[in-house]
Amino acid sequence: MNNRDFELNFSRLLKVKGHGISLKPIWDLFVAHCISYLARIQVDFRCGATSVSSTGMELQGVLTFLGLVWVARWVLHIVLDVVAALRKFVWARLSKDNLPIKYGGKWAVVTGCTDGIGKEYARQLAQRGMNILLIARNKDKLNNVKQLIREESPGVETEIVQVDFSHGRVIYQEIARHVEGKNIGILVNNVGVAFSPPRKFVEASEDEVWDHVNVNVAAVVAMTQLVLPGMLARGRGAIINVASIVSSCPVSYQGIYAASKAFVDFFSESLSWELRGSGITVQTLRPGAVITNMTNFAEFYRKPSFFVATTKTYVTSALATLGHSGRTTGYWPHGLQVFLMDEIFNRRFCTPMFGWSFHAQLKAEQKRVAEEQAKKK
Numbered sequence: 001m002n003n004r005d006f007e008l009n010f011s012r013l014l015k016v017k018g019h020g021i022s023l024k025p026i027w028d029l030f031v032a033h034c035i036s037y038l039a040r041i042q043v044d045f046r047c048g049a050t051s052v053s054s055t056g057m058e059l060q061g062v063l064t065f066l067g068l069v070w071v072a073r074w075v076l077h078i079v080l081d082v083v084a085a086l087r088k089f090v091w092a093r094l095s096k097d098n099l100p101i102k103y104g105g106k107w108a109v110v111t112g113c114t115d116g117i118g119k120e121y122a123r124q125l126a127q128r129g130m131n132i133l134l135i136a137r138n139k140d141k142l143n144n145v146k147q148l149i150r151e152e153s154p155g156v157e158t159e160i161v162q163v164d165f166s167h168g169r170v171i172y173q174e175i176a177r178h179v180e181g182k183n184i185g186i187l188v189n190n191v192g193v194a195f196s197p198p199r200k201f202v203e204a205s206e207d208e209v210w211d212h213v214n215v216n217v218a219a220v221v222a223m224t225q226l227v228l229p230g231m232l233a234r235g236r237g238a239i240i241n242v243a244s245i246v247s248s249c250p251v252s253y254q255g256i257y258a259a260s261k262a263f264v265d266f267f268s269e270s271l272s273w274e275l276r277g278s279g280i281t282v283q284t285l286r287p288g289a290v291i292t293n294m295t296n297f298a299e300f301y302r303k304p305s306f307f308v309a310t311t312k313t314y315v316t317s318a319l320a321t322l323g324h325s326g327r328t329t330g331y332w333p334h335g336l337q338v339f340l341m342d343e344i345f346n347r348r349f350c351t352p353m354f355g356w357s358f359h360a361q362l363k364a365e366q367k368r369v370a371e372e373q374a375k376k377k
């Protein structure tokens with residue numbers, strides 16, 4: 001647990017006009033009190049006014065006091081986390097905002113919208129009355145999603161932008177042409193790639209390495225730069241940046257992916273603080289396992305379970321947290337995983353655990369491919 005998380009949770013809980021109330025002054029008072037207490041003992045000891053045994057008792061008292069403060073702080077942190085979780089995963093589900101009004105624009109932009117989490121965001125945002133600017137690379141799949149939205153949400157407008165984010169800077173002029181003249185209320189920076197299945201960095205092709213940078217990192221920044229000025233001019237808007245549960249934990253065999261998601265996490269949270277008071281909501285989303293093409297490489301991720309969500313379950317939960325939490329997994333079982341990863345086990349345990357697990361998946365995949373090839377012969 002670090003001081004920053006503690007303040008963030010508390011400020012989210014109190015939410016006074018978007019500005020949190022910080023517990024830091026109270027914590028600083030505690031620390032100052034402890035230091036002055038220790039200093040007093042030191043002075044007493046030097047002046048010979050206190051016997052060694054009574055100094056020992058005083059020290060014991062200070063240590064007990066510090067211990068109690070530490071435990072109280074930890075317990076308070078857990079209680080605040082539970083209350084914050086109830087607020088974003090239960091209370092938020094009960095209130096359904098009118099999204100176009102709340103975020104000051106009728107249009108939502110969803111990148112990587114032809115499959116998985118992005119497709120579900122596009123569908124659910126349309127069901128909530130938003131027009132959708134659909135951005136992905138495959139024309140047929142884009143048309144299918146457009147058709148699906150037309151059937152599910154008649155009256156909602158859609159527009160297609162066919163671009164490949166792996167091409168880097170050159171594609172943004174085309175996207176800018178479609179964004180121009182539209183009131184963008186919500187941007188979902190969803191597009192992302194990963195090794196599927198996980199594998200060693202040294203085995204990645206040059207294209208794969210650049211894809212991670214252009215798709216996972218550059219697209220988030222460039223898309224934000226495109227829509228943010230319009231949102232600022234209207235004083236309203238929401239940007240959802242899809243990072244990952246692994247953004248706080250280095251992961252071998254998915255090293256570039258985890259690092260790129262750490263970038264998204266840091267960029268998104270920095271921007272969120274920078275834009276406080278502007279009327280723009282920036283949400284960092286850190287999903288755990290969701291059943292999509294990206295996770296299709298392992299048996300464990302193909303069936304829904306307590307920790308593995310379908311896209312519908314996941315996005316229904318995550319979308320409800322928009323405006324209620326600035327940095328969240330979006331789904332409470334994933335929140336539990338993050339709590340265990342960040343607070344209990346931390347990266348000293350999680351990095352080797354992911355490494356072993358991905359290594360096992362890597363071996364299983366190699367075995368499967370070898371067996372398939374043997375069968376063909």
Ligand SMILES: NC(=O)c1ccc[n+]([C@@H]2O[C@H](COP(=O)([O-])OP(=O)(O)OC[C@H]3O[C@@H](n4cnc5c(N)ncnc54)[C@H](OP(=O)(O)O)[C@@H]3O)[C@@H](O)[C@H]2O)c1
Pocket residue numbers: 111112113114115116117118135136137138141163164165166167190191192193215242243244245286287288289290291292293294295
């Ligand atoms: N699934 C999970 O368990 C999980 C967990 C944590 C975070 N996430 C994050 O969630 C986001 C969505 O992941 P997902 O699991 O839904 O992935 P997915 O099922 O593979 O879908 C990715 C979407 O992005 C599009 N796309 C991929 N590369 C593109 C490119 N170069 N240019 C344009 N579009 C491109 C895909 O289009 P095509 O159909 O043409 O490929 C597809 O529509 C990602 O940022 C991912 O890192 C996922």
